[in-house]
């Protein structure tokens with residue numbers, strides 16, 4: 001297949017064209033506030049099958065369904081009462097809620113589950129596309145399965161440009177990490193994936209501090225795979241003292257080894273690293289999350305021997321950042 005066309009996501013004509021492709025069963029990569037999505041009509045089994053093929057994503061890994069308003073959310077999902085205040089407060093936004101599936105959603109979307117993951121994205125182009133397509137859009141991140149998610153149209157074009165039909169370019173994603181996924185189990189709310197909506201904010205709205213993190217009930221929920229969001233370059237998480245003393249410290253690695261450093265803020269002496277990515281000079285985790293995947297991709301493009309990532313505090317978006325780094329660091 002030829003290289004997909006890329007069009008400006010703020011151009012109404014491009015949105016109309018993208019919506020036409022979705023309605024006809026094609027694949028459109030589009031910007032959201034979290035990362036770029038690889039979208040197909042959620043009601044079209046064959047189109048959804050193309051998503052799995054394009055990403056080489058296992059069919060056991062369910063997709064998130066994107067809708068433009070509450071009314072359509074309810075056409076596709078049956079939400080527990082406890083979810084209502086969260087929908088009011090966080091939609092549109094980076095929160096995905098697991099609901100009962102209605103018959104409009106084919107099982108290929110949910111990997112055979114009777115539940116469906118739904119969210120309203122907070123991006124004008126994503127919303128315009130969903131409205132114009134007149135259907136919900138099933139969309140995982142627009143990257144080959146297991147690799148770092150795309151936060152720019154160019155990332156999509158480079159990796160999936162010959163398998164998608166059309167790419168909407170909306171500039172860099174503002175949040176930069178995927179949505180938080182929340183499920184309501186009989187034992188209470190469970191965060192299945194830390195993401196763009198901080199758990200502290202969920203706690204505040206739900207008025208409870210007992211939100212579980214990670215599905216202990218169903219450790220094998222599809223998509224909770226350990227190694228994910230991964231660079232090809234091996235990555236390890238390691239704290240490095242700010243007062244690093246080059247003369248006294250042991251050698252960082254083998255002779256001639258080229259190491260990349262991923263750090264929240266500037267270090268006093270980073271001269272022994274072949275490349276350094278500073279996520280937020282001011283130490284702001286929101287800024288760090290927004291630039292995380294771009295930084296990982298940049299380091300991964302340098303053919304380094306390894307990447308050392310310094311841990312960040314797991315408050316706010318720091319939890320999502322550390323989740324992505326841990327999964328990137330996990331062995332196969």
Ligand code: AMP
Pocket residue numbers: 061062063064098110113115116117139140141178181183192193221222223224
């Ligand atoms: P993404 O790869 O960003 O599209 O996120 C999809 C992830 O959402 C999957 O890998 C699952 O972890 C989660 N997910 C989607 N649907 C469900 C569901 N019905 N129940 C539980 N988790 C789900």
Ligand code: MG
Pocket residue numbers: 140141149
């Ligand atoms: Mg993904």
